[in-house]
Amino acid sequence: MAERAKQIAILGSTGSIGRNGLEVILASGGRLQAIALTANSRLEELVAQARRFHPRWVVAASTAVAKGFDFSGLPAGTELLVGPEGVEQVASSAEVDVVLAAIVGSAGLRGTWAALEAGKTVALANKETLVTAGPLVMELARRRGSCLLPVDSEHSAVFQALQAGRRSEVRRIVLTASGGPFRRHSREQLRQVTVEEALNHPNWDMGPKITVDSATMMNKALEIIEARWLFDLSPDQIDVVVHPQSVIHSMVEYVDGSVVAQLSPPDMKLPIQYALSWPHRTEGPAERIDWKQAMCLEFEPPDLERFPALGLGYEAARRGGTAGAVLNAANEAAVAAFLERRLPFHKIVPACRAVLACHNYDAHPSLSQLLELDGWARKEVAHWIQ
Ligand code: NAD
Ligand code: MG
Numbered sequence: 001m002a003e004r005a006k007q008i009a010i011l012g013s014t015g016s017i018g019r020n021g022l023e024v025i026l027a028s029g030g031r032l033q034a035i036a037l038t039a040n041s042r043l044e045e046l047v048a049q050a051r052r053f054h055p056r057w058v059v060a061a062s063t064a065v066a067k068g069f070d071f072s073g074l075p076a077g078t079e080l081l082v083g084p085e086g087v088e089q090v091a092s093s094a095e096v097d098v099v100l101a102a103i104v105g106s107a108g109l110r111g112t113w114a115a116l117e118a119g120k121t122v123a124l125a126n127k128e129t130l131v132t133a134g135p136l137v138m139e140l141a142r143r144r145g146s147c148l149l150p151v152d153s154e155h156s157a158v159f160q161a162l163q164a165g166r167r168s169e170v171r172r173i174v175l176t177a178s179g180g181p182f183r184r185h186s187r188e189q190l191r192q193v194t195v196e197e198a199l200n201h202p203n204w205d206m207g208p209k210i211t212v213d214s215a216t217m218m219n220k221a222l223e224i225i226e227a228r229w230l231f232d233l234s235p236d237q238i239d240v241v242v243h244p245q246s247v248i249h250s251m252v253e254y255v256d257g258s259v260v261a262q263l264s265p266p267d268m269k270l271p272i273q274y275a276l277s278w279p280h281r282t283e284g285p286a287e288r289i290d291w292k293q294a295m296c297l298e299f300e301p302p303d304l305e306r307f308p309a310l311g312l313g314y315e316a317a318r319r320g321g322t323a324g325a326v327l328n329a330a331n332e333a334a335v336a337a338f339l340e341r342r343l344p345f346h347k348i349v350p351a352c353r354a355v356l357a358c359h360n361y362d363a364h365p366s367l368s369q370l371l372e373l374d375g376w377a378r379k380e381v382a383h384w385i386q
Contacts, residue, residue, distance in 0.1 A: 008276060009036035009090050011111045012102035014045045016207045017125040017151065017268060021100045022049060024273045027285040032276055036090035038111075040103075041065050047073045054078065056095065059086035061103075087111040092118035098276055100151070101126045104209050105332050106325070106374050109133060113367075116146045123275035125151040127226040128332070131316075132325040133370050134229025148230070149275040154223055155230055156271035157249035157262035162231070164252070164260040173233065174251040174259070175223055176243040177302060178203050178266075180215040183244065187306060193345035195338065203246040203266045212335045216348050217302065221313025222331075225324050228317045235317040240310060242300045247289070265289060309349045312356065321363040323356060325370040329377035330355040343385055355380040 008025060012018045013034075025032045038059035039046040043066065050058045051073065058074065059081045060066035066082045074080060081089060091099050091114040099115040100123045101108055108126035115122050117140060124130070130137055141148045150156045154175045162170065181200055182190060198215045199208060206214070213219035224238050246266040253259045264270050270286035289295075304310055316323040330352040337343035343351065355377050362369065 003031070005030055005033040006097045006276070007035040007095055008032055008098050008100055009038075009093070009096045009115075010034060010100045010102060011038050011087055011091060011108065012040075012104065012126075013037035013049055014039040014042045015102055015104060016205065017100070017102035017272065020268045021102060021272050021276070022053065023285055024269050024276060025053070028273075028277075028282070031282065035096055036093070038087050038090065038103075040107075043069050043071075047071065050074050050078050057081055057086075057090050057093075059090055061087050084110060088114035091115040091120065096120060098123055100272070100276065101129065102151075104128070104207055106132045106328055109137075109371075112137070113140065116140045116144055116148070119144045119146045121147040121149065121278075123149050123151050123272065125272075127152055127222050128328050130226045130229050131222045131328040132374065133367060134225065134324060135320065136367055136370075138229055138232075149278055150226075150230060151268075151271050151275050152223060152226065153266075153268065153271045154250040155227060156274055158227065158231060158252055160262045160274070161250070161252035161260040165254050165258075169254050169256075170233075170237070171253045171255050172237040172239055173227060173231070174239045174241055174253060175220060175227065176246070176248050176250050177217065177220045177240055178214065178246045179242040179244055179300075179302075180217060182215055183242065185306070187346075190306065191344065191346045195341060198338070198345060202244075204268075206268075208339060209332070209335055212338060212348075213331070216309050216345070217307040218309040218313070218331050218335075218349065218352070220302075221309045221316070222328065224310070224313040225317045225327075235314055238317070240302050242302050243298065245295075245297055247295070247297055263289060308353070312349065312353055316356070319361070322359065322361055322365045322370065322373055325365070325373050326359045326377045327352055327356050329374040330381050333378040333381035337381065337385055351381050351384050354384050 034053040036057040091111045098121045101112045102125045112129045248261045251261040265287040267287045273284045316327045334348040334351040
């Protein structure tokens with residue numbers, strides 16, 4: 001008997017991860033089906049996706065953006081929901097098997113939370129959820145018996161490499177970082193970086209926020225915090241190495257000195273597919289390594305002086321509590337200000353450091369406290385810029 005198709009809800013289907021997710025579904029030969037698609041803006045694209053994939057639901061997450069938009073192009077049989085409650089509704093629907101959490105920023109927390117509360121398997125691209133509320137999110141997943149699978153390529157690599165040994169045998173993990181477009185920039189050059197240069201990543205084609213995070217290396221800082229909660233590691237067990245080719249996506253070092261790595265060309269379709277198909281591996285559309293071509297893999301230690309975001313990542317990972325939520329929200333606000341040309345590139349990390357340093361720290365915050373601090377940190381960045 002043919003197996004029933006897995007029903008996938010994509011939160012953030014018009015984004016870079018969302019679109020890659022749809023390609024994976026398209027190439028799955030009917031094993032995976034898109035049952036719900038959600039987007040904040042670019043609603044024409046959402047409608048076009050609906051015409052192609054015939055989901056049961058589409059959600060326009062922003063009531064303001066949806067107002068006045070003509071949804072008459074939606075296919076028959078696709079129901080329209082409007083507002084953030086719609087995202088929660090589809091994320092927790094009984095008909096959904098896996099939720100691909102691909103909204104950018106802490107705005108993704110609500111949908112992921114609803115999915116975990118409903119006991120869903122969540123394929124998590126939205127790292128900001130774990131940075132903001134890691135311990136609470138992991139505890140919720142445990143309590144509800146839901147499964148949280150990484151989509152972030154480094155964490156997918158670690159998750160795969162962890163299967164080579166027992167947890168008690170793990171010495172540390174090593175997250176690889178491309179180093180971004182400014183790996184070789186001097187401090188002076190970093191002061192002159194333009195928005196266009198920051199949005200031009202050498203290896204990955206991603207949404208604007210994470211592309212800027214890669215350029216400041218705040219992305220790796222967020223990934224240290226993500227790994228700390230996802231794999232329950234102490235921050236001392238998480239190392240970062242710069243690997244400009246982005247072929248090794250991360251590694252696990254075992255107590256005997258053996259290092260297990262996961263390799264593939266930089267293409268998010270592979271970690272997305274692994275999370276959507278887990279525990280199985282299947283044929284897929286991701287690019288493959290061509291071993292007939294000569295290839296060189298390089299490694300170098302990160303420069304913490306030129307890229308001070310990494311230090312903030314370790315600090316927030318060590319402090320836990322409210323630190324991750326404040327660092328994340330400050331960074332979101334600072335990156336938005338940079339993209340609007342209100343803040344120079346080299347001030348993004350100092351703005352985050354200033355707000356992190358002056359916040360009212362609590363070691364055991366509630367979810368509502370974290371959400372409140374998220375709003376507070378954004379306002380503090382606005383003051384700092386003035
Ligand atoms: P993107 O900007 O390309 O897409 C974001 C999606 O979220 C869009 O569909 C948008 O409509 C939706 N969205 C934005 N704000 C929203 C809001 N307030 N409410 C509801 N929906 C909203 O971003 P992306 O590059 O696809 O990244 C998505 C997430 O995946 C991020 O957390 C990022 O860190 C993570 N991630 C991305 C990549 C990558 O290759 N792009 C790799 C690893 C991790
Ligand atoms: Mg990553």
